[in-house]
Amino acid sequence: MAIIIPASIVSTELIFSSCKSEVKEGFFTDENIKLLDEIGETIIPATATSPGAKAARIGEFMKVYVTDCYTLEEQNTFWYGINKIKEISRGKYKNQFPKLTLLQKTEILQKFEKDAQEYSENKKKMTGANGDAVQTGKGNQEAMNEYGGHFYPMIKELTVFGFFTSQPGATKALRYIQTPGSYKGDVPYKKGDKAWAT
Amino acid sequence: MGNINSKGIEENTYDAIVIGSGISGGWAAKELCEHGLKTLVLERGRDVKHLVDYPTMAKDPWDFPHRNDLTLKEKEDNPVVSKCYAFKEDAKHFFVKDNEHPYIQEKPFDWIRGYQVGGKSLTWGRCTQRWSNFEFTGPQRFGFGWDWPIRYEDVAPWYSHVEKFIGICGSKDGLEAMPDGEFLPPFELNRVEQHLKESILKNYGNRYLVHARWAHLTKPNQIHLDQGRGQCQARNLCQRGCPFGGYFSSNSSTLPWAAKTGNLTIRPFSVVHSIIYDEQKQKATGVRVIDTNTKQATEFFAKVIFVNGSALNSNLILLNSTSNRFPNGLGNDSGMLGKYICHHNYRGWLGGEIDGFADTYYYGHNPTDAIIANYRNLHKIDTDFIGGYTTYTGARRDRNNGETFPQQMGAEYKESMTEPGPWTVYSYVQGETIPKEKNHVRLSTDKKDEWGIPQLITSVEYDDNDDKLLNDYFVQTEEMFAKAGVKNIHHSDSKQAPGLDIHEMGGCRMGTDPKTSMLDKWNALHHCKNVFVTDGACMASTGNQSPSILYMTLTARACNYVVDEMKKGNI
Numbered sequence: 001m002a003i004i005i006p007a008s009i010v011s012t013e014l015i016f017s018s019c020k021s022e023v024k025e026g027f028f029t030d031e032n033i034k035l036l037d038e039i040g041e042t043i044i045p046a047t048a049t050s051p052g053a054k055a056a057r058i059g060e061f062m063k064v065y066v067t068d069c070y071t072l073e074e075q076n077t078f079w080y081g082i083n084k085i086k087e088i089s090r091g092k093y094k095n096q097f098p099k100l101t102l103l104q105k106t107e108i109l110q111k112f113e114k115d116a117q118e119y120s121e122n123k124k125k126m127t128g129a130n131g132d133a134v135q136t137g138k139g140n141q142e143a144m145n146e147y148g149g150h151f152y153p154m155i156k157e158l159t160v161f162g163f164f165t166s167q168p169g170a171t172k173a174l175r176y177i178q179t180p181g182s183y184k185g186d187v188p189y190k191k192g193d194k195a196w197a198t
Numbered sequence: 199m200g201n202i203n204s205k206g207i208e209e210n211t212y213d214a215i216v217i218g219s220g221i222s223g224g225w226a227a228k229e230l231c232e233h234g235l236k237t238l239v240l241e242r243g244r245d246v247k248h249l250v251d252y253p254t255m256a257k258d259p260w261d262f263p264h265r266n267d268l269t270l271k272e273k274e275d276n277p278v279v280s281k282c283y284a285f286k287e288d289a290k291h292f293f294v295k296d297n298e299h300p301y302i303q304e305k306p307f308d309w310i311r312g313y314q315v316g317g318k319s320l321t322w323g324r325c326t327q328r329w330s331n332f333e334f335t336g337p338q339r340f341g342f343g344w345d346w347p348i349r350y351e352d353v354a355p356w357y358s359h360v361e362k363f364i365g366i367c368g369s370k371d372g373l374e375a376m377p378d379g380e381f382l383p384p385f386e387l388n389r390v391e392q393h394l395k396e397s398i399l400k401n402y403g404n405r406y407l408v409h410a411r412w413a414h415l416t417k418p419n420q421i422h423l424d425q426g427r428g429q430c431q432a433r434n435l436c437q438r439g440c441p442f443g444g445y446f447s448s449n450s451s452t453l454p455w456a457a458k459t460g461n462l463t464i465r466p467f468s469v470v471h472s473i474i475y476d477e478q479k480q481k482a483t484g485v486r487v488i489d490t491n492t493k494q495a496t497e498f499f500a501k502v503i504f505v506n507g508s509a510l511n512s513n514l515i516l517l518n519s520t521s522n523r524f525p526n527g528l529g530n531d532s533g534m535l536g537k538y539i540c541h542h543n544y545r546g547w548l549g550g551e552i553d554g555f556a557d558t559y560y561y562g563h564n565p566t567d568a569i570i571a572n573y574r575n576l577h578k579i580d581t582d583f584i585g586g587y588t589t590y591t592g593a594r595r596d597r598n599n600g601e602t603f604p605q606q607m608g609a610e611y612k613e614s615m616t617e618p619g620p621w622t623v624y625s626y627v628q629g630e631t632i633p634k635e636k637n638h639v640r641l642s643t644d645k646k647d648e649w650g651i652p653q654l655i656t657s658v659e660y661d662d663n664d665d666k667l668l669n670d671y672f673v674q675t676e677e678m679f680a681k682a683g684v685k686n687i688h689h690s691d692s693k694q695a696p697g698l699d700i701h702e703m704g705g706c707r708m709g710t711d712p713k714t715s716m717l718d719k720w721n722a723l724h725h726c727k728n729v730f731v732t733d734g735a736c737m738a739s740t741g742n743q744s745p746s747i748l749y750m751t752l753t754a755r756a757c758n759y760v761v762d763e764m765k766k767g768n769i
Contacts, residue, residue, distance in 0.1 A: 043607040052612070061265075068269040106607065113606050156606070160615070164597065165265040167258070173616045174597065178258060180562030183432035185386030189559035195597040195618040198259060198563065 027079055028067070033059035038098040039085065040159040042105045050173040053159050056166035062158050074154070081151025085112070109152075116152040170197035207499060212238040212463070214760075215485055215500040217470045217515065220317025222733040222749040223506035224448030224456075225360070229757035230504075231461040235764075238498055239453075239462065240487060242469035242507075243313030246292075246320065248426075248449040252439030254288045262287045281698055282310045284321050289437040292320050300653060302642055306695035307656035309510065309702070315466055316449035317508065318700065319746075321437045324413045324445050325590075326366050326747040327569065328357050328377045332576050332586070333741030336630075340575070342584050343538075343633050346738050347710045347719035350377065353748070356755040360747060364446040365422050367430075367566070368411035375586075376408070376571040376743070382416045384409030385566050389558040390593035390621050397682035398570070405573045405678070407591065410566035413446040413747075425451050434563035445565070467491050469649055472519040473503060473528050473729060481728045482528070488649045502728045502760050502769055506753070509734030510539075510639055513705040514654045516731070517641050529723035532713050536705050537638045539656075540740045543587070543629030543664050544699035548675045550687035552593070552621050559595060559618060567592045570625075570678075572742045574670065583666035585630030586742040589675060593623045623684050627671040630742045631696075632663055633704055658696045701745055703737035721756040728769050730756045 040053030040062075066078055085108060089097040093104050100108075163169040170176040174197035213235035216226040223239060230237045245251070259265055266287045273280045276296045285293050294311040301309055312318040331350040337343035354377070361380040368381040387395060387409065395407035414430040415422050422428075427443030427450055436445045443450040456462040471486040474497065484499035505512045513536050519528035527535045572586035598619035603611050637659065641652035672689045679687055696702070709715020712724035717736055723729045732753040734745060763769045 044612045045609055047609045047612060049613075050616070064263050065265075065267075068271075069264055069267055071270060109607055160600075161265065164615070165259040167260045170259060173612070176258075177562075178256075178433060178435075180432045182429075183385055183560065183562035183564045185388040185391070185560050185564070186558050187561045189557055189618070191556075192617070193559070194616050195595075196563075197597075 028059075028063040032082065033063060035059070035082065035086070035097055036062050036155075038105065039109065039155060040163070042102070042109055043156060043159045044163045044169075045102075051168040053163045055168045056163045058159055058162050058166075061162040061166070062155075065158060065162070077151045078154055081112070081155060084151070085109075112152040113156070116150055119150055120153075164197065207497075210484075210497060211499040212236045213500060214238070214502045214504065215240065215498055216504040216506055217485065217512070218317060218506035218508060218733065219315045219448055219453065219464065220312070220506065220508060220733070221319040221322060221448060221746050222753045223317070223504070224319060224452035225750045225753040226504040226506055226730075226732065226757055227448075227456040227462055227464075228363075228452040229754050230760070231456040231459040233757070233761040234459075234461065235502075235761070236461050237456065237463070238500065239456075239464045240468045240470055240485065240498070241313075241315050241317075241464060241466045242490060243315065243317075243466060245464070245466040246314045246316050246439075246449055248439070248443070248447075248454060249441060252441065253291065254438045255435070255441045257288065257438075278308050279310055281308055281694070282700070284437045285310075286437075288435070289321055292437070292439075299647060300645075302645065302653055302655040304655050304657040305659045307658050308695045308697040309656065310697065310700045311508065311511075315453070315464060316447055319447040320439055320449060322447075322746055323700075323744065324436065324565070325410065325567075325569075325744040326361075326364075326413050327368075327411045327571075327588070327743045328379055329353070329741050329743050329748055330375050330377050332375055332572075333630075333739070333743060336575075336585070336741070337633075337739045340579055340584055343739050344707070344709050344711070344714050347708050347715075352719070353751050353755065356751040357747070359754050360750045362419075363421060364413055364451060364747075364750070365415040365418065365427075366411055366747075367409075367414050367416040369409045371406060371408045371571075373406055373408070373571050375573070375576055376411075376569070379411070381411070382414075382419075385412070385414070385416065385564050387568060388560050388564075388593055390552060390555050390623065391568050391591070393552075393555070394591065394593065394623065394679075394682050395568075398678050401678070401681045402573075405570060407568055407570050410568055412566040414565060415444050425455055427451065430565065432562035432564065434565040436565055469651065470507065470515050471495065471649070471651055472515065473505075474499075475519065475521040475523060475528060475726065477521065477523050480523075480726075482726055488651070490649060493649060501764070502730070504753070504756075505729060505731045505735070506733045509702045509705065509737075510654060510656070512731055512733055512735040513539075513639050514641065514651070516706060516735075517639075518652060524725075528729065529716055529725040531725050532716065534707070534714065534716055536640050537635050538633035538704045538707055538738075539637045539639055539658050539702065540631045540633045540704045540737070541658065541696045542699045542701035542740055542742075542745075543627065543631055543660070543667060544701070545664075545692045545694055546627040546629075546668050546671050546689065547625070547692065548672060548679070548687065548689035549622060549624035550679055550684040552623055552682070552684050554683075555621050564592070570675075581666070581670055583663045583670065584632055585663070585667060585740075587627050587629040587667055587671055588742045588744075589625050589627055589671065591623070591625040591675075593621050595619065595621050623679060623682075625675050625679075627668065627675075628699075628701075628742060628744070629664065629667045629671065630740050632661070633707070633739055634661070639705060656697070658702075660696065701734075701740070703734040703740055703745060706731050706735040707738040708736050709738060720759045721752055730760065732756050 036059035040058035046052035338345035430444030570589035
């Protein structure tokens with residue numbers, strides 16, 4: 001018989017067991033903020049039509065948001081992931097992430113994108129119909145642990161959310177008008193027109 | 199009255215005292231001052247001046263360090279108020295923090311409060327449809343409560359009075375279940391909403407999706423311009439306070455209007471401890487006030503007292519107003535005070551996606567939702583539950599979330615997210631709940647707040663009827679949406695505690711019989727005729743329509759009754 005335990009407990013344990021690092025003051029060094037800018041720019045690059053995540057100062061945004069809005073566990077997961085990205089840059093590509101080519105940066109992040117999807121699928125398999133996690137054996141837990149769980153969606157969501165709520169994101173990549181003056185319920189739309197930022 | 203000398207009494211005497219400056223208190227101030235009564239408005243919180251005290255009104259999303267999210271500490275410090283949809287970085291300063299005024303939840307109750315001049319009128323939902331006679335007669339016809347002492351015809355002219363002044367947009371739809379009013383032009387339906395409206399009417403014949411009736415100046419009249427208010431600019435940032443006065447609040451409308459008469463005194467930082475009852479005169483003579491900063495007590499006196507402290511706080515004040523004559527709270531011979539607390543069932547959400555309509559979009563931010571007028575249990579009980587529900591609905595087209603884009607990073611991924619995605623259709627429910635004696639508030643016998651006032655104990659819960667109503671909303675709305683071509687329909691029951699609806703009502707209800715009610719048909723206490731309760735506490739049942747405009751309407755009606763009675767020498 002499967003032992004049913006609340007999902008929140010499982011995920012917390014997994015995050016703790018997977019995190020070697022502990023959050024310390026000063027993690028958001030200039031170097032790390034630059035790294036976050038580079039990661040963000042790989043996900044949302046500057047294009048011909050609008051600036052990218054770096055122009056939106058995504059690293060500075062992550063500093064404020066992660067520090068103030070994340071739980072300690074979430075912060076640990078976040079830094080675990082950043083360290084993983086650093087490790088793989090140095091180990092496999094023999095250089096710091098910001099100095100890698102776009103192709104190399106993309107390769108690294110896509111690996112984590114894929115891992116995160118697998119993690120999410122494994123988690124679903126281990127979750128019963130009622131939303132509670134079902135502990136079926138040691139094997140699954142180990143599979144979920146391999147890359148420290150779900151740090152990558154955090155970084156990706158911070159990038160996307162931070163970019164589209166930034167001034168360059170909202171006003172250049174999207175359309176933004178704080179005070180429209182009036183509301184019109186039916187205006188023509190043609191492919192290529194930007195979405196409203198708010 | 200002890201150590202207060204006669205000069206003090208004179209200085210502290212007004213014609214009328216209004217307890218609370220929110221949506222109904224503001225109306226009492228306006229009506230009484232306009233009729234020449236020197237009026238003191240007591241507000242327990244700080245002053246908030248229109249425009250001056252709206253610190254976030256002109257901010258852009260990137261001006262907020264957390265892009266309008268709450269910090270972890272704010273969430274941890276405020277487990278109750280942080281559940282409120284509007285308690286965000288841009289408007290959190292208009293809400294009471296959890297530690298600022300404790301109360302005791304005997305059963306889970308999320309009590310959302312706004313202690314400042316203007317109260318919750320700054321952050322309210324602004325939806326303002328009229329009650330119909332279906333609501334006023336429902337409890338009596340279907341036997342789920344005591345009858346209201348008034349009917350739609352009693353309040354209809356006062357609805358008009360309020361609507362003309364505050365400005366309500368909407369269209370005249372001729373629906374018996376949602377009577378028409380004095381409307382400014384409505385916000386347009388977008389093309390998908392128009393499609394939904396037509397599909398629902400075609401498939402059902404007697405279900406009506408109509409324009410929102412909302413307190414926005416879509417096309418201001420002279421009376422609105424005279425208030426210093428202007429046209430709604432479709433910002434949909436109302437909860438911050440509006441730089442244009444585009445939506446109604448006490449701060450932008452009734453209070454400055456009352457002030458212009460020269461008859462208004464507003465006293466912030468003044469929490470009312472209790473109402474003073476004079477046994478010889480057999481009426482209330484004033485109120486005891488505690489300065490929230492200095493903790494000093496002061497008494498103020500008046501011929502008439504309006505209690506508009508918000509539903510539960512008005513109950514608290516009356517329960518705490520004890521005397522030899524009224525040992526259980528002012529006017530509480532019936533023992534009904536604090537009982538039959540009710541609220542609106544706001545637990546349900548249902549939505550989905552709809553194909554097509556790719557060639558249409560909208561301009562500006564519609565601050566309103568369309569409404570599917572209640573179609574349940576109107577003439578007879580035609581379901582397995584009692585009461586009705588309003589369905590709010592709308593369609594929007596958000597930025598494409600890029601989820602399905604194969605390459606989850608890079609230039610093309612980014613570009614895919616800069617365009618609008620498919621249309622989504624949403625709805626949420628505002629359901630009637632049935633007043634029950636066991637749903638009550640009472641005073642703690644041992645716990646007091648920092649001003650020495652007993653803490654309030656809340657004991658309110660849902661029942662089977664609420665679950666059945668919610669289920670019917672899910673089933674019916676899914677069917678209506680599916681017939682209109684909405685797909686991937688999903689719904690959720692938030693299971694939120696009572697209170698988070700911010701539509702708490704009752705406890706001091708109106709009725710004909712003093713044995714089973716607290717207030718008469720003019721909102722005066724049956725047993726203390728110069729005290730009027732015209733906020734949510736007066737509600738004998740919840741109906742399914744939004745209540746705030748009814749509070750304003752009942753307030754205006756009661757004030758004009760007071761003025762008439764004063765002329766006759768009866769008050």
